[in-house]
Amino acid sequence: MDAIHQTYWLLGGAAALVLAGIGSSLIARRFGAPLLLVFLVIGMLAGVDGPGGIRFDDYGLTYLLGSFALAVILFDGGLRTRREAFRGVLVPTLLLATLGVLITAALTGFAAHWLLDLAPIEALLLGAVVASTDAAAVFFLLRAGGLQLRSRVGATLEIESSANDPVAVLLTTLLASYLATPEGLSGMELARELAMQFGIGGLAGAAGGVMIASALRRMQLSGGLAALFLVAGAMFVFGGVGALHGSAFLAVYVAGVIVGNRNVPGFVQLLSVLDAGTWLCQIAMFLVLGLLVTPHALAVTMWPALGIAVFLMLIGRPLAVAICLAPFRYGKREIAFIAWVGLRGAVGIFLASIPMLMRLPHAAVIFNVAFVVVLASLLVQGWTLGLAARLLDVALPHRDREVRRVEVDLPGSLERELVGYLIAPQAAILAKAVLPGWAKLAMVVRGGEILMSDQFDELRAGDYV
Numbered sequence: 001m002d003a004i005h006q007t008y009w010l011l012g013g014a015a016a017l018v019l020a021g022i023g024s025s026l027i028a029r030r031f032g033a034p035l036l037l038v039f040l041v042i043g044m045l046a047g048v049d050g051p052g053g054i055r056f057d058d059y060g061l062t063y064l065l066g067s068f069a070l071a072v073i074l075f076d077g078g079l080r081t082r083r084e085a086f087r088g089v090l091v092p093t094l095l096l097a098t099l100g101v102l103i104t105a106a107l108t109g110f111a112a113h114w115l116l117d118l119a120p121i122e123a124l125l126l127g128a129v130v131a132s133t134d135a136a137a138v139f140f141l142l143r144a145g146g147l148q149l150r151s152r153v154g155a156t157l158e159i160e161s162s163a164n165d166p167v168a169v170l171l172t173t174l175l176a177s178y179l180a181t182p183e184g185l186s187g188m189e190l191a192r193e194l195a196m197q198f199g200i201g202g203l204a205g206a207a208g209g210v211m212i213a214s215a216l217r218r219m220q221l222s223g224g225l226a227a228l229f230l231v232a233g234a235m236f237v238f239g240g241v242g243a244l245h246g247s248a249f250l251a252v253y254v255a256g257v258i259v260g261n262r263n264v265p266g267f268v269q270l271l272s273v274l275d276a277g278t279w280l281c282q283i284a285m286f287l288v289l290g291l292l293v294t295p296h297a298l299a300v301t302m303w304p305a306l307g308i309a310v311f312l313m314l315i316g317r318p319l320a321v322a323i324c325l326a327p328f329r330y331g332k333r334e335i336a337f338i339a340w341v342g343l344r345g346a347v348g349i350f351l352a353s354i355p356m357l358m359r360l361p362h363a364a365v366i367f368n369v370a371f372v373v374v375l376a377s378l379l380v381q382g383w384t385l386g387l388a389a390r391l392l393d394v395a396l397p398h399r400d401r402e403v404r405r406v407e408v409d410l411p412g413s414l415e416r417e418l419v420g421y422l423i424a425p426q427a428a429i430l431a432k433a434v435l436p437g438w439a440k441l442a443m444v445v446r447g448g449e450i451l452m453s454d455q456f457d458e459l460r461a462g463d464y465v
Contacts, residue, residue: 017046017287018280037378039283040346043290056291059357065288066350068235069281070165071252075234076278077162078256079271085155092328093156096321096338097163103320104312104342105131105171111311115304116369118362125175126366129352130312130373132168133161134345153334153394156325157341165347166250170197172351179360193245200246202254208237209258216264226266227273230259268417282346289349293371301365305372312373313381317342333392340388344377418442425461441465 020042046052086093109127112118118126149157174193212233221229237255242248264270298305318339325335352370355363389395423429435441444451445464459465 013046014287017042018283022283037375037382039286040290040375043287044293044295045290046287047291047293047295049295054291056288059292059353062288062292062350062353063357066285066346066353067238067248069285070169070249070347070350071235071238072231072281073278074162074165074249074253075231075238075256076274078253078258079260079274081158081162081257081260083261085158089152089155089159092325092330093159094163096156096324097160098167100160100320100324101128101131101164101167101171103323104316105168107316107319108308108312111308111316112369115307116301116365118365121175121179122360122362122366125172125179125355125360126308126369128168128171128175129355129366129370130308130344130348131171132164132344132347133342134347148395149389150334150394152330153337156338160338162253166201166247166253168347168351169249170194170247172354176354176358176360179355180358196245197247198250200244201241201248201250204241204244204246205237205251205254206258208233208241208251209255210262212237212255213259213262213264216259220265224273227270227277230270230274231277285346285350289346289353292353293349293368297364298368298372301368302372305369306376308369309373309376312344313340313342313377334394337388337392337394340381341385342377343381343385344374346374348374421465423459423461423463423465427461429459429465430461 044050046054048055105124105127107127108130109120109124112126113120113123116123116126148154212230215233216226216229219229234252234255238248238252241251260267318336321339321342322335325338330338348370349367352367355366360366386395429435441453443453443465444456444459446456446460446462
């Protein structure tokens with residue numbers, strides 16, 4: 001009976017933490033606070049040093065949960081990355097997501113070696129842990145702040161923040177494996193492992209994405225089953241590629257991009273269902289990572305960790321961004337903003353659990369420093385994101401209402417959508433611009449009244465078309 005009651009308490013307590021986090025997020029939105037920070041704080045309050053007093057130190061479970069959550073988040077990010085976003089920014093963004101991560105890791109590792117007196121490889125491991133940006137944190141803050149960025153800046157941030165996670169995961173895993181068995185890995189073997197991970201991950205991810213999209217088109221599943229199939233297919237790609245020694249995180253992101261840019265029945269509804277699952281994964285990962293940290297242990301390395309955070313924000317990330325983007329004619333303001341939006345998030349804390357799981361020397365120091373770096377990044381960069389966009393003039397001067405899309409579920413209408421737009425006073429259509437050939441005007445909502453295409457003479461500002 002005790003085990004049964006403990007199960008009830010566990011499930012009820014977990015749900016209470018999620019509800020508290022969602023409720024707190026409504027308050028956080030008013031102050032522009034990052035949602036990630038809210039759930040981390042709630043996890044810490046429920047942990048061993050907080051009122052909750054929960055003692056949690058299962059790094060194996062943390063890695064399992066974090067891997068699943070990060071795979072779903074990356075797959076969802078790939079699904080939402082449109083083919084058009086790659087135009088003009090693919091090469092610089094991929095350079096930023098690969099070479100940029102390596103440069104950031106190396107520079108941060110140098111700072112960690114000097115501030116914490118870690119061995120060079122251990123310092124480089126710490127640099128790799130905090131080298132990648134967090135897609136969930138970046139885009140939640142952009143949406144919460146009502147920011148619409150100029151197209152090239154927005155596309156660069158979108159692709160980089162999703163594509164640099166696999167690189168950071170791979171670099172962290174390789175360095176941790178080298179520290180665990182240094183005699184088993186040479187420099188040449190590390191390079192070969194890196195090439196194999198990227199090669200298998202990219203090719204298998206693309207093949208997996210094609211198969212998932214083809215299966216969804218042929219099986220004609222209902223909305224709920226189709227979404228479940230989508231997630232299960234993504235996890236199969238993730239697990240299968242990992243078992244083949246490829247980069248599972250790269251594979252699942254590539255699979256998402258492939259599926260998202262193919263004609264899949266009910267795709268808009270699938271995204272809506274998957275959105276709830278992605279939020280649940282983010283919340284669960286943030287809460288568990290908050291539970292995992294021991295706040296009183298952070299004090300030991302607090303000042304060196306803050307020094308590393310400052311170095312990363314003001315020197316490490318900006319230098320890496322400038323080196324990668326300067327050859328591609330990005331303006332100084334664009335480079336400065338992309339450098340400042342190097343938000344660290346749950347990915348960094350998740351990666352910091354790998355040395356703990358492998359019981360490496362100074363693993364606790366790496367974990368605690370990574371946690372402080374993430375908190376500092378969210379507090380400083382997260383709260384100043386909107387201000388930086390306006391000061392550097394990379395935000396559009398107006399904010400359109402979010403476009404709502406509904407698929408037309410009729411035979412032969414797989415590529416048709418109903419899309420609603422609000423006509424702003426400065427809209428080109430008011431200056432007699434012609435609609436694109438692929439668009440057909442269906443109806444207009446004006447003053448609460450629905451007007452069909454033959455019931456009005458001209459469009460007006462404020463019409464919802």
